Amino acid sequence: MNSKMTLFRHLTATALLLIASVAHAATWHQATESELKTVIxxxxxxxxxxxxxxxxxxxxxxxxxxxxxxxxLLITAGYSANGKYSYFLLTQTPIKIADKTLAPGNYLIGWTRSDTELFVTISDAATGNPVVEVTAARNLEIHRVESFHIAPPGGMSVIQLGRFTFPYSLPEATR
Known part of the structure; x- marks a missing residue:
């Protein structure tokens, strides 16, 4: 009986630690208009x-x-963007795209298109130097075409450019 009680206590302690770590973790949601106005x-x-x-x-x-x-979206009329950048991306926490974890900061998203996909380049906003390249595929699960959309992490952790998406993830510490 003593070993069962000890096992029960260990399991209970483990469960409480898991619950505490989940409660401590950041919960992500779609940003509201007022939240976006503070950073855009x-x-x-x-x-x-x-x-x-x-x-x-x-x-x-x-x-x-x-x-x-x-x-x-950047209004690039009159600038020599030519596919180098179309969108401004800012992140206040690390975000992983393809095999690269981007540090908090400002970035540019540009792309070129083939018949079936976009070849996306994410560059440092201050220098214009490319940081990571990723391919965005046409996503048939997208029913609402938006110029730019970031879905909360979880079910469909993607960044959407029109009908095309590419995945992203958040490092464990930021979830």
Whole structure:
């Protein structure tokens, strides 16, 4: 009976630790308009320019700790973007895309298109230097086409560009 009681206590302690760690972890949700307004700049810092953003295209996710990962369409008319960048991405916590973990900061998303996919380049916003490349596939599960959308982590952890998506993940410490 003593060994059963000891096992029960260990199992109970383990369960409580798991519950505590889950409760301590950040819970991510779709960012509200007011949350996005706190981080989306009217003019994004792009290399040596300040390029106007289209706030109605803004999308992001926020956690219970106050971190936001968000993006918005850049109004690039008159700039020499030529596929180098179309979107401004900011992250207040690390985010993993392809095989690269991006540090908190500002990034640019640009792409070129084939018939079936987008070849996406994510670059540092301050320098324009590429950081990671990923292929975005046409996603048949997407029923609402949006210029830019970030889905909360979990079921479909993707960044959406029109009808195309590519996956992302958050390091364990940020979940």
């Amino acid at each position: 700049p009217a003019r994004a810092p792009v290399i040596s320019e300040r390029i106007e953003t289209e706030f109605r295209t803004a999308s992001g996710i926020a956690d219970t700790k106050g971190h936001i990962i968000a993006g918005v």
